[in-house]
Amino acid sequence: MIEIEPKICLVGDIVIDVSLKNESSDLKMRLGGIIHAARCLWALNIPFSVAYFAPSYLDVQINEYLKHHGCIEIIKIGNIIGAPYVFLIEEVKESGSQGYEFLLRDEINIEYNILGLKKLEENKVSNYLLISGNYDLEKIIKNLNGKIHLDIANNINDISFFEGLTKKIETLFISTSSSIFKKLYQNDFLVFSNKFKTIAEKLILKENRGGSRGINLKENLLINVPAQTQPILHSVGVGDVYDATYVSVYNEKSFEESLFLSSWIATEYATTTYPDDFKLGVTRILSSKISDLITMEGVSLNWEKREKINIYIAAPDFDFVNTNEIDRLVNALEYHNFKPRRPIKENGQMEKEASKSRRQELFSKDMILLDDCSILVAVLLYNDPGTLIEIGLSAAKNIPTIVYDPYSIATNCMLTELPCLISSDLDEIISEVFIKGSKIKFDE
Known part of the structure; x- marks a missing residue:
């Protein structure tokens, strides 16, 4: 033997x-x-x-x-x-x-x-x-x-x-x-x-x-x-x-x-x-x-390139809402070295009795931030009008638009069919961010 x-x-x-x-x-x-x-x-x-x-x-x-x-x-x-x-x-x-x-x-x-x-x-x-x-x-x-x-x-x-x-x-x-x-x-x-x-x-x-x-x-x-x-x-x-x-x-x-x-x-x-x-x-x-x-094609997105990718987080990120799912998403993106941007955290939360000028100020800042981002990820905690509008605006601007729906509440066909991906699985969301991020052209 x-x-x-x-x-x-x-x-x-x-x-x-x-x-x-x-x-x-x-x-x-x-x-x-x-x-x-x-x-x-x-x-x-x-x-x-x-x-x-x-x-x-x-x-x-x-x-x-x-x-x-x-x-x-x-x-x-x-x-x-x-x-x-x-x-x-x-x-x-x-x-x-x-x-x-x-x-x-x-x-x-x-x-x-x-x-x-x-x-x-x-x-x-x-x-x-x-x-x-x-x-x-x-x-x-x-x-x-x-x-x-x-x-x-x-x-x-x-x-x-x-x-x-x-x-x-x-x-x-x-x-x-x-x-x-x-x-x-x-x-x-x-x-x-x-x-x-x-x-x-x-x-x-x-x-x-x-x-x-x-x-x-x-x-x-x-x-x-x-x-x-x-x-x-x-x-x-x-x-x-x-x-x-x-x-x-x-x-x-x-x-x-x-x-x-x-x-x-x-x-x-x-x-x-x-x-x-x-x-x-x-x-x-x-x-x-x-x-x-x-x-065969795959996903190639080096570590240092990821922090150049600003990701707009469209969500009801308010201080009176349970934001655990938003935090989960943001922590996951940061773990992989992406740069999530939370407009409400960065630009401020609108006060209940906000004036017209204050509303215009917050709107303008959010739109400037959206234009500075390469990907939008929305978090559907409930049918928040602002989040839904941002999804539509992002798609209209040809910004890759991804929807994290942790509670599986999306039923409207405009909401389910407009994004690149809608999923209740955070892993699928992160994978899609990598896929879309790998297609972004960077200035070397």
């Missing part, structure tokens, strides 16, 4: 993901952490091994699950004590902030497994994908023999961390939601990427629904990859799937091809939480020519 050698070793935490029940999704619990990347490699039929950290109560389930999904070698390199390693997720689609809560995160302690670490150090795998977590990254990396591909997630807050590394990172994955991005990014990708020139060979920035950018830091080769526009069920672990796909193909395909395939496979993962369905989708993608995938 021929022994199959693992092509990639996954290193990191294994946790329990708990997606909390809300109006758009049911309660779901499953293994998370590097298991997301493991599901990807299984779907791609890539031989892999896993070196993991987890509480002992999960070991049996982890071993059974990984063996069932094609893992060749399983090495426990650290035991978690003091916390259950349970990750609560409030918003699975990442319309806005996902509201992560790591139970007892401040109580986490790691007992490193000396035999497991030695086994990992003796491993001859050529590529390691590490997803940063609660463990000592430097301690693990310094004894690995193959090429290091590292996703720094939210556990590394400063570039000074890399000063302690004795070897160069082959691929560094960063997302726009990560701490180090928020701290260092100053609206120029090349300036940002140059900070990592001595640290990594390649840098990949994952920009959520706006696509991704990869740069070969040695050759200054920059690739921009759009995100796919199909509806998603969740975004949990999607970035890890992107990472795993890239690492599995980067030696065999061009930089551009590897990035595009990673984007497509990651999108497929976002459409289901069932591994068998995911594998079937991956099989369909792999049967397509990569050249065809590259030529």
Whole structure:
């Protein structure tokens, strides 16, 4: 019998993901952490091994699950004590902030497994994908023999961390939601990427629904990859799937091809939480020519361009109204770096006994603001005349007009058919903003 050698070793935490029940999704619990990347490699039929950290109560389930999904070698390199390693997720689609809560995160302690670490150090795998977590990254990396591909997630807050590394990172994955991005990014990708020139060979920035950018830091080769526009069920672990796909193909395909395939496979993962369905989708993608995938349109809207997009929020944003749904929308747009404009907050709320001149003043200011905006998103809390008129004005001005109808009150055909989209699903609204925003021409 021929022994199959693992092509990639996954290193990191294994946790329990708990997606909390809300109006758009049911309660779901499953293994998370590097298991997301493991599901990807299984779907791609890539031989892999896993070196993991987890509480002992999960070991049996982890071993059974990984063996069932094609893992060749399983090495426990650290035991978690003091916390259950349970990750609560409030918003699975990442319309806005996902509201992560790591139970007892401040109580986490790691007992490193000396035999497991030695086994990992003796491993001859050529590529390691590490997803940063609660463990000592430097301690693990310094004894690995193959090429290091590292996703720094939210556990590394400063570039000074890399000063302690004795070897160069082959691929560094960063997302726009990560701490180090928020701290260092100053609206120029090349300036940002140059900070990592001595640290990594390649840098990949994952920009959520706006696509991704990869740069070969040695050759200054920059690739921009759009995100796919199909509806998603969740975004949990999607970035890890992107990472795993890239690492599995980067030696065999061009930089551009590897990035595009990673984007497509990651999108497929976002459409289901069932591994068998995911594998079937991956099989369909792999049967397509990569050249065809590259030529298909998607959404490409880089982080720094989004803040140039003024979005007029048409809504009864008054101090005597419950504005929770308006706040949800605004927070989601700001999370993705758009610039929502709330006319009533900016220009003032009309007083009950306002004079003619005061009414004219507020009207003029709102119309000037509307003309300064590239997209209008209306929030239907009730049939507010001002909101309905603004929808009509926006459409008449050929401004992309989107209506968020959280309570599904729209029935009039003029109201349902005039906007580009009307939906009670905030995720659909945010996706449409990305689609419309990606078509705006910017002065470079």
